[in-house]
Amino acid sequence: MAIYVNNEQTIFKDMVTSLACENDASTFKPVVILLPVRLGVEKLNEIYYEPLKALVSIPQSIGIAGGKPNRSHYFVACQDDELFYLDPHTVQPYSDVRGLRIFPEEVHRDVQCITK
Numbered sequence: 001m002a003i004y005v006n007n008e009q010t011i012f013k014d015m016v017t018s019l020a021c022e023n024d025a026s027t028f029k030p031v032v033i034l035l036p037v038r039l040g041v042e043k044l045n046e047i048y049y050e051p052l053k054a055l056v057s058i059p060q061s062i063g064i065a066g067g068k069p070n071r072s073h074y075f076v077a078c079q080d081d082e083l084f085y086l087d088p089h090t091v092q093p094y095s096d097v098r099g100l101r102i103f104p105e106e107v108h109r110d111v112q113c114i115t116k
Helices: 013-020 046-059 106-109
Strands: 001-003 033-034 064-068 071-079 082-086 095-097 100-102 110-115
Touching: 001 013, 013 033, 046 082, 046 110, 071 095
Parallel strands: 001 033
Antiparallel strands: 064 071, 071 082, 082 110, 095 100
């Protein structure tokens, strides 16, 4: 797996392609794209709700993490006008059953939501 980070907040297709096909054009490896952005000053700015919901709705999305020290959110899903997030400072256990990650019931209680 490769990781692509660009502080200019732009994704360059040729850079991602070169990481994905590093040694051989017939072999493709996954690329995690990280774009550091600020989504508000004191709280999440409402103008970012729709773009965030669109991003977490993409099947390939692994979520969106952001915030400030000790007050971060890891956005994992959306439903209607709600964005669901976890506290990335809390580590939760899971069981791996035939490739499926099964989370214990208490993890579901840690999911919070922000309503527009």
